[in-house]
Amino acid sequence: MQPPLKFVCDAMLGKxxxxxxxxxxxxxxxxxxxxxxxxxxxxxxxLTKDKWLCKRFEGYCIxxxxxxxxxxxxxLHMTLGLPLKMxxxxxxxxxxxxxxVYVGKVRDRELWVCPKCGQPYWKGSHTKxxxxxxxxxxxKYIIS
Ligand SMILES: [Zn+2]
Numbered sequence: 001m002q003p004p005l006k007f008v009c010d011a012m013l014g015k016x017x018x019x020x021x022x023x024x025x026x027x028x029x030x031x032x033x034x035x036x037x038x039x040x041x042x043x044x045x046x047l048t049k050d051k052w053l054c055k056r057f058e059g060y061c062i063x064x065x066x067x068x069x070x071x072x073x074x075x076l077h078m079t080l081g082l083p084l085k086m087x088x089x090x091x092x093x094x095x096x097x098x099x100x101v102y103v104g105k106v107r108d109r110e111l112w113v114c115p116k117c118g119q120p121y122w123k124g125s126h127t128k129x130x131x132x133x134x135x136x137x138x139x140k141y142i143i144s
Pocket of ligand 1: 093094095096097098114115116117118119
């Protein structure tokens with residue numbers, strides 16, 4: 001089995017970072033200077049809209065062309081074969097990237113919470129629109 005993919009998104013890609021976390025990927029969003037990014041994140045896949053930064057990065061980097069998150073997800077789907085499937089349960093905080101902790105059933109709903117920022121998560125609801133977007137991309141690229 002391949003090790004799970006880890007990402008770092010540059011300042012232009014905050015929305016994409018949130019989507020990747022919802023998919024369960026360990027994703028850092030950074031607004032640091034280029035020099036810091038080049039030094040600190042060689043063990044992650046760098047996603048950027050900055051060609052010059054991508055060129056200088058010593059690790060694996062993907063330059064994303066699209067302006068919108070849908071297009072960016074499509075590019076990752078094509079270049080990395082990213083499945084774009086929601087995990088069975090919420091895994092990661094979309095706000096701060098921490099791994100969620102299972103709380104238990106609260107009023108018949110399974111509940112997870114972020115140990116760092118306290119954000120609660122449950123299945124469905126807030127991720128429904130993201131799921132629809134993932135699905136429409138998957139359908140678009142089904143190879144018959
Ligand atoms: Zn959090």
